[in-house]
Amino acid sequence: MEIRVTKSTTIGQKPRPQDAELGFGKYTTDHMFLMDYTQGKGWHDGRIEPYGDLRLDPTAMVLHYNQEVFEGLKAYHLPDGGIALFRPEKNIERMNSSARRMVMPEIDPDLFLRAMKKLIILDRAWVPKSEGTSLYIRPTMIATEPALGVRPSDKYLFFMILGPVGAYYPEGFSPTKIYVSDRYVRAAEGGVGEAKTSGNYGATLYVSREASQKGYTQVLWLDAKERRYVEEVGTSNIFFFIHDELVTPPLGGTILPGVTRDSVLHLAGHWGLTVVERPISIEEVVDGCKGGSLKEMFATGTAAVISPVGLICYKGEDFQVANGQTGEMSKKLYDEITGIQYGRREDPFGWRYRLA
Ligand SMILES: *Cc1c(COP(=O)(O)O)cnc(C)c1O
Secondary structure (H helix, E strand, C coil): CCCEECCCCCCCCCCCCCHHHCCCCCCCCCEEEEEEEECCCEEEEEEEEECCCCCCCCCECHHHHCCEEECCEEEEECCCCCEEEECHHHHHHHHHHHHHHCCCCCCCHHHHHHHHHHHHHHCHHHCCCCCCCEEEEEEEEEECCECCCCCCCCEEEEEEEEEEECCCCCCCCCCEEEEEECCCCCCCCCCCCCCCCCHHHHCCHHHHHHHHHCCCCEEEEECCCCCCEEEEECCEEEEEEECCEEEECCCCCCCCCCHHHHHHHHHHHHCCCEEEECCCEHHHHHHHHHHCCEEEEEEEECCCEEEEEEEEEECCEEEECHHHCCCHHHHHHHHHHHHHHCCCCCCCCCCEEECC
C-alpha cells in the first residue's frame, strides 16, 4: 500500500513548549496517520494528513460498546542526532493480539512499522532532545460502523498520533505510595485484562480517584476471584525483589503483557539473577515489608520505565517497603533500559530500532 502524504500548511505554528514544561499527553505534532478498513475490502487509504479532528457518526460503534484497542511506545533522540524506537515489533504484535480479542482486524506489521516511521520522520522536529524526554506514539483502532446493534463493526479506523512528552523523573528517581484495592478489581479471569482496550482504563478511574484523594499515587490490583494475589499497579506491571529472587506474577489473561516487563525479565536473567514468574499474595508482600525480606518493589511500563514503590496501604494500614528508599536493582534496571533506549549503552539484544 502506498502511503499518501498531505503536508500541513501551518507547520511551525502550533505551541511548542520548553522541554521542562512538556508533561504527558498535552501536546500533539503537526501530522497524523489514518487508514480505513471495510469488510470485504480490507485496510485501504493509508495516508498522512495534517493533525485534526475526526468526524464520526454519533452511532459509530466505538462510542457505545467500546470496540477499541490502542498502543503506547516512544521514539528517543540519540546522541548522534538519530532517532530510535524500543522494540516496536512487540507493540505491533500486542496491538494485533488485542485486536483479535476485540474481534477487530489485524494490521500487517510491515505496513504498521512503515507508517510509524514515515510519520515520525515527517514530524522529526518534534522529537525533544533533553534528558529523559521523548516522542510518545499512540496507535489506536476504533469501530466506526454507524449502527447501534451489539455486534462487531464492519468498518474501522486506524489512526496514529504523536506528541512530545517530558521526563518522568525531572527531580530524580523517587519512590511512590501505593494503595491496595481489595474491593474493586481491574480484570477478571476470562475477561479482557490482557488486551489494551479502553474500557479497562475507564473502569479504574473510580478507585484511582479514591487512592489519590487519600494521598497515594497508584492503585495496586489484586486478582478478582480471591482478592489475594497481586496483579498489576495502575497501568504498569509489578516486580518484587524478595529472598534474592526477582518475582513477578505470571501472565494468565488478566495481566497486560508489558514490553518493559519482558525486557526486565530478559535483562535480569542475563545478569544471572534468579527470575521467577509465580503468583505472589498480598500477605507475602506485607510480611516481606514487616520482616525485611522484601528488598525492593517496583512497577514497569513505557511511561516511567521503572517506578520504585516506597510504601503500600493495605486494609487501612501503611507498610514501608525497604525504608521507603529507591533500591539498587531498580536503579540498575532503570539505567540499563534507558541507556539502551537513548543510545548511551550497548544493545546486546538488538532492542534499539533506528529510524534515522
Ligand atoms: C501498557 C500497560 C502496561 C505496560 O506495558 P509496557 O509495554 O511496558 O508499556 C502494563 N499494564 C497495563 C494495564 C498497561 O495498559
